[in-house]
Amino acid sequence: MGVGKIYKLLISDRDKQEVLGIQWFISKYSLPISTIRTAYHLSDLLDDLENSVPDIVCIELDMIGEDKWEIFKFHINRYTKQVIALTAEPTFERAMQAMDLQALDLWVKPLAPPSVKHSLQQAIRNLSNYSKEVHSELTKPSVDYESLFIEDRNPYPYPVYLLKTEYVNDLTYLRKFIEQFDFYFEPSVFSTSDRIVLVFHHEFTETVTQAQRFLREWELKAGSPLAIVVHSQSGEESLHQIYLKLRKVMETTFFTGYQQVFETKRFHTWKDMDPFLTMEDQRKWVYMLEEARGNDIKKWMYEEFFDLAPPYPEPGLLRTRLTSILAQIRRFMNRNGMNSKDREEYYKNVFDKILYSPVLYRIVQDIILFSNYLVQSMEEQPSQVKGDAVEAAVSYMEKNFTDSKLDLKTVAAYVGRSPSYLSHLLSNKYNRSFRDLLLSMRIQKAKELLSSDESVQNIARSIGFNNPNYFSRVFKEYTGQTPREYRRFH
Structure with missing residues (x-):
């Protein structure tokens, strides 16, 4: 096969006859495997993984209990490079487990010699290519924090992810989750105060697929909002330029929310807009507030902010427009003497939401609720006048x-x-x-x-x-x- 290196194999199966059969296949096809270790129990398998660090593992999935799956997967990800799964139950669940391990193949008992030969040969080819990639690491561009924040003009050819949680307190758990996640290739991890950058050092095609898998597993375990922006196309952009683009695309979450994977190549530049209300808009707001038209306020806000489509306006301009609306509400409060401590605190809370809330639709809902609260307060005030x-x-x-x-x-x-x-x-x-x-x-x-x-x-x-x-x-x-x-x- 033209491969100079000799590899180590670990076979783990409760059926000793199956183990002997695989050993026979290997001897028959003269594969470059020097050491074959065997394990018939999960505890032996975990020990062998940690102590012998095999290059290839053939593992019977049926021997792994559901309560042991996570620790088993951790050992597999950490101590071996190529996995081939075996099962006597060709079910959807076993197929999903094999995919979760990123197994090269799923053998179904009774084993077929051609399938065994083909999978082992492919595993060895993958290991050979991996060795070449490791050997060439010295020629790859170096990456550090300065590469993100300082322009160096050196093109960066590999994928980069930007991850951002809606709530900053989730970042600590996200860092731990990244450490345990089984990436196709391990990235360099750079944390900032409110986001995490993953810089990969290998080219791979399924950049978006991996990000989507990461998001699904994060949602199952954490359940909190997360967005991922993927940059995968090779070009003349430096890592600093890529990082700036990733940050700009991440701002799209202001309009669409989190729990999504975005791609830099699908990003539209921001659309220009006048952020201030026209005189007609101001008169409309005066009328809606003074006449307690809560439904009209809701309709106006929905039409103004919920029908937006790409290209979106720049988020900063949109926040300015929202503060312009809040200014009309403030004038209404002043005109009608609605300056109690509770209302002032409510107003300040809405103002802070406009400035800092990460998602537009929540700001819109807060303004609608605040407006309705004020007009309802007006209606509840005793009035000497009925009618026009x-x-x-x-x-x-x-x-x-x-x-x-x-x-x-x-x-x-x-x-x-x-x-x-x-x-x-x-x-x-x-x-x-x-x-x-x-x-x-x-x-x-x-x-x-x-x-x-x-x-x-x-x-x-x-x-x-x-x-x-x-x-x-x-x-x-x-x-x-x-x-x-x-x-x-x-």
């Missing part, structure tokens, strides 16, 4: 315009609206400001009173003007005549 707020405001003004202290704030408080929002409603309906409406009511009453013999000074005071001269100026502004001229000609 604008009509109620005008009616209140008509009854109280003679009060010189009547102002927008007083009327707004009566109808349960903020002063600025009531002013907005009055302008929309009457195309006039609060001041114009109030003065026109007073001037209309003044016209009626000027038909009497009452002095101008007394009329001014009776309709809410403390200063008769100011009353005269306003009267002429609205009628084109002074009060005395009006009395003379009417």
Whole structure:
């Protein structure tokens, strides 16, 4: 076979006849195997693995109890390079176990000589190639932390993974999990404060498949959110450039959530956007909040943020847009005196979520819940007014315009609206400001009173003007005549 090295083999099977049969096959085909050890019990198998460190292991899966599987797999991963599985039960479960061991083949009893020969020859070829790879390690680019963070311009040709848990506290367990996971080839592991980089030193094709298997096993054992970004294409990029790209792709989790494997080659550049609300959007938010339109707020947020598709906007810009929305909510709170300690703490919590929460849909839900909490608080406040707020405001003004202290704030408080929002409603309906409406009511009453013999000074005071001269100026502004001229000609 053109192979100069001689290899060690360990056969573990409860059936001694099967063991003798495999030994006979090896002697018949003159395979380059110098040492053949045998084990008939699991304890002997584990001891032999640790002490003799065989190159190839033929193992009967049926002898491994379910409670011993993890310790057995640990020894296999640590002490041998090529595994061939045997079974008398050709079931799906046994096939999955063989795959879990990354076994070269699964022999089904009774054994067929051609299958035995083919698998052993393939194992030896794999070992020979592995030896060549190890021998060539000196020619491979060196990798350290500086390679990630400092540009060196040297292309890195092998796969790189970036792993990030949604919750930073899970990183410690993730590091331990990486130590126990059976990678196709062992990577170099680099940890930062909130993520882990796996740098491989060999080329292999199933980079995404391995990442998906890692994610499945992590989910079964840890159950906490994890995302993996895979860079597999060879090119002219340095490890530093690859790392920057991996980090940018990892930001996609902001839109899609975790429990996914991403590939750098499928990444779209960020889409530009204006992060601030338009004037129309601001008016819409004022209306929805003041009118307690909780369902409209929910619909607006869903349409704005849940229909996003690649290419996504840059996450930082989107967080700015979310703070712009929260600014409208803050103004609503200030207008309506909603500044209790509990509400302020709630507001700060939502603001922190916008800045730091790793997933968009959770921020959106928090804003919706906070908005609904505020509008519900408004609805629960005792109100003296039922029905249309604008009509109620005008009616209140008509009854109280003679009060010189009547102002927008007083009327707004009566109808349960903020002063600025009531002013907005009055302008929309009457195309006039609060001041114009109030003065026109007073001037209309003044016209009626000027038909009497009452002095101008007394009329001014009776309709809410403390200063008769100011009353005269306003009267002429609205009628084109002074009060005395009006009395003379009417």
